[in-house]
Amino acid sequence: MKNHLFNLLNNLKNAQQAKKSFFFFKNIKLCKKILNLLWKEGFIAGYLIQKSTFFFIKIFLNQKFNINLFYIFAHYKNSYVLSFKELYKINNSLFLLILTTTKGIFTLKECKQKKLGGKLLILIK
Known part of the structure; x- marks a missing residue:
């Protein structure tokens, strides 16, 4: 993966x-x-x-957006699981954070709307 x-x-x-x-x-x-x-x-x-x-x-x-930096959290050592309360404190205007939840793979904004916590997968800046 x-x-x-x-x-x-x-x-x-x-x-x-x-x-x-x-x-x-x-x-x-x-x-x-x-x-x-x-x-x-x-x-x-x-x-x-x-x-x-x-x-x-x-x-x-799309040439308007460039990916300068990305980090993949999908290691067994780096399994960061965040609850909805912890996700709500993160400001998502500077980057795109993709999480895996029990309902599927969502961005941070979608997780906040659906009130879901999950495991960090990818950070794109």
């Missing part, structure tokens, strides 16, 4: 720095969920699953 997320975010960061308009990545269920959240937040312009081969996703980049 950790390697797929790292590869996706690293490829996204490198493609944005090279000013590419799109890049290809493996079709993995967890990565599609992360891409859906990134699309909602405006970090990417969209993604398309190739119909000829279902093994790759074509990811279209």
